[in-house]
Amino acid sequence: MAYELYYWDGLQGRGEFIRLALEEAGAEYIEATREPDDDGLGTDGMLKVLRSRTEPHPPYAPPFLKDGDLLLSQTANILMYLGPKLGLAPHDEGLRHVANGLQLTIADAVTEAHDTHHPLAAGLYYEDQKDAAKVRAHDFIDHRIPKFMGYFERVLKQNPAGDRYLVGDTLTYVDLSMFQLIDGLSYAFPRAMKRFGEHYPLLTALHDAVIARPNISAYLASERRLPHNESCVFRHYSELDKAAR
Known part of the structure; x- marks a missing residue:
């Protein structure tokens, strides 16, 4: 069963840290908000989870990940869960x-x-x-x-x-x-x-x-890798940039 990753469509944001792990491992996953609004997917599906009054443990904000019936939020927490499964965590x-x-x-x-x-x-x-x-x-x-x-x-x-x-x-x-x-x-x-x-x-x-x-290189060259933009976490405004000391 494919992992379902939920994050705002059109943005790398904090979801990108999770995408990189999934891409490096060659894991099967669905970028949920890039799917049609059906069967709980799409942006509407993400918002339903965020606003749910019945979900036992609703996430506060994206990114969040579904693995079967398990719903996980927070980037670091998701990566700690995925790391061992994807072969991207220490054995110790x-x-x-x-x-x-x-x-x-x-x-x-x-x-x-x-x-x-x-x-x-x-x-x-x-x-x-x-x-x-x-x-x-x-x-x-x-x-x-x-x-x-x-x-x-x-x-x-x-x-x-x-x-x-x-x-x-x-x-x-x-x-x-x-x-x-x-x-x-x-x-x-x-x-x-x-x-x-x-x-x-x-x-x-x-x-x-x-x-x-190889997997990261292929991902970075693909359409799956969204460009940075000024609606995201990392934004380029020339007036904020300066040479480092």
Whole structure:
């Protein structure tokens, strides 16, 4: 039975972290909101689940995943569930929790990236908070990107199994998510990320190695991979970008 992934159609967003894992593993899945509104699929089907008064454990927001009768929400939680099933998690149970901790830290970075263009309120348009967004984005570039990326570079360097992967000695969903974080930041802040490879060579090598994987390479070249856009988590506004210190 195919997994059903629910996320807003037309957006990479937080759903992309899950797509990358499914694509790398060659798993059968349905992008539910790209299907017709029938049999619980489509955008209408997603909204029915979100607004349900009968679902025992309704999700707060997409992405969420259906695996048979099981309904799971939250990106990191979904990946922790899928990782072992897809062969993208450490075999050691303790390291699986380490992987989850890294994924949650990636989620923190994604939230902060989102808040560069919506620093005051998610319900306001970007145009209603541009001055605050510029202050927030420049602080993110000067302080938060270096802090997050310096940490992840150190995690790679100090991995007892070697510096090719963030946890353990084989690819996990966390490595795929790190690729997506770097890719998203590179789209949103091309000037700030211009010298990324000089400062973070191990992360750059990981990013490039993910791109070179056959299933990921095929996915990135396909129509299934949606482009970044200014309705998503990672947005490019030239006035928010600047060269890193």
